[in-house]
Amino acid sequence: MFHTYEEALNWIHARLRLGIKPGLKRMEWMMERLDHPEKKLKTVHIGGTNGKGSTVTFLRSILEEAGLRVGTFTSPYFEQFNERISINGFPMSNEELIKLTNLIKPLSEEFEETDLGAPTEFEVITAMSFYYFAHIQSVDIVLYEVGLGGRFDSTNIIEPMLSIITSIGLDHTSILGETHEKIAFEKAGIIKRNAPILTAVKQPEAYSVIEEKALEQDAPIYKLGEQFSIENHESIEKGERFTVRTAFQTIENIEISMYGQHQTENAALAVMAALLLKEDFAIDDAHFLSGLKKAYWPGRFEIVSHYPLIVLDGAHNEEGITTLVNELSRRYKDKKKRVIFAALGDKKLNKMIAKLDSIADSITFVDFDYPRAADAEQLFAISTGTDKRIQSDWKQAITEEFQLLNKEEMLIITGSLYFLSEVKPFVEKTL
Missing domain, CATH: 3.90.190.20 (Mur ligase, C-terminal domain)
Known part of the structure; x- marks a missing residue:
């Protein structure tokens, strides 16, 4: 039993020694023992090599402006560990972390006696987040950022309303593969049946892998530059200004305070996602513009x-x-x-x-x-x-x-x- 925040956090961090263990069996086992909290949530899944955190932030900010209570699961944290599990940008409390750690620790100890072995740090934190959003702090929607890859990532037990793959790059090649196609195959593992998939992937060979997976899953696909696009982009003193045009709607004169063309792409993904989510939530033009303007994610230019x-x-x-x-x-x-x-x-x-x-x-x-x-x-x-x-x-x-x-x-x-x-x-x- 942990009584202090430091004890709980030290136990979580000590699991870094277990490294990375791709696979979903440990997560599925823990979810079964917790009565499947992940099935009680409405979620969006965000993967990709770069841009995941910024895209989460842009989308979260739009949804917040629409009055929604938005959970986020992101990594790594920037200033405080608790940031990884947040609601409307506010991290869970130290007391909530202690409660979650005391909940998961007995499962972890039981797990260590099985052939599957002990859960990793990331698996423990992911399990905590599912329980937190389902049972401790209720939310309207949760945005889940993939930790590594997609297909075997711990977050990939969710059935999201839609998924986003921001980009493909040659990172973590020892685990995900040495080519854009192989990495795209792992990232495309988050595409679920009938759930729309949005992407800003540029490499034709990577996109073709994503497109093939989308067809296999009957998942509508929206590619930046095809089904939606960025127009009239100009850099301004404190950020970027541009328009996002889609088949549904055009959002003009968007301003973001994050710098760079790549951030306009991340913001466009968030706009497209929010437009699709309008079927379930009341989101209007003002929410797009004010949300994107307010969005802030530390450490990105x-x-x-x-x-x-x-x-x-x-x-x-x-x-x-x-x-x-x-x-x-x-x-x-x-x-x-x-x-x-x-x-x-x-x-x-x-x-x-x-x-x-x-x-x-x-x-x-x-x-x-x-x-x-x-x-x-x-x-x-x-x-x-x-x-x-x-x-x-x-x-x-x-x-x-x-x-x-x-x-x-x-x-x-x-x-x-x-x-x-x-x-x-x-x-x-x-x-």
């Missing part, structure tokens, strides 16, 4: 200071780094760019660092405390930059960069979202 100019961006894979580099080149051509970078060791580091080298006037590689984090020395050795250095203490690196920064320069702190979750509170305290 987030400008935490304008003077001096400091950007935090959780570009944690090759596609994310490419998007970051493109946006920096487009918006800040005349600024010298100082970069601080940390990453997980299981990423395609060569390509990520090469892209950063191409735009960085200086780059500092740092360590951070996480089981899969790459050593700063490893990152430094990969870089071909002419002005590069190692600083094992990331707090010292940031402090030094603050002191050096002048008005012709900008600082970009990027890499793993786990790294950024530690960085942001420090930066806000230091500025």
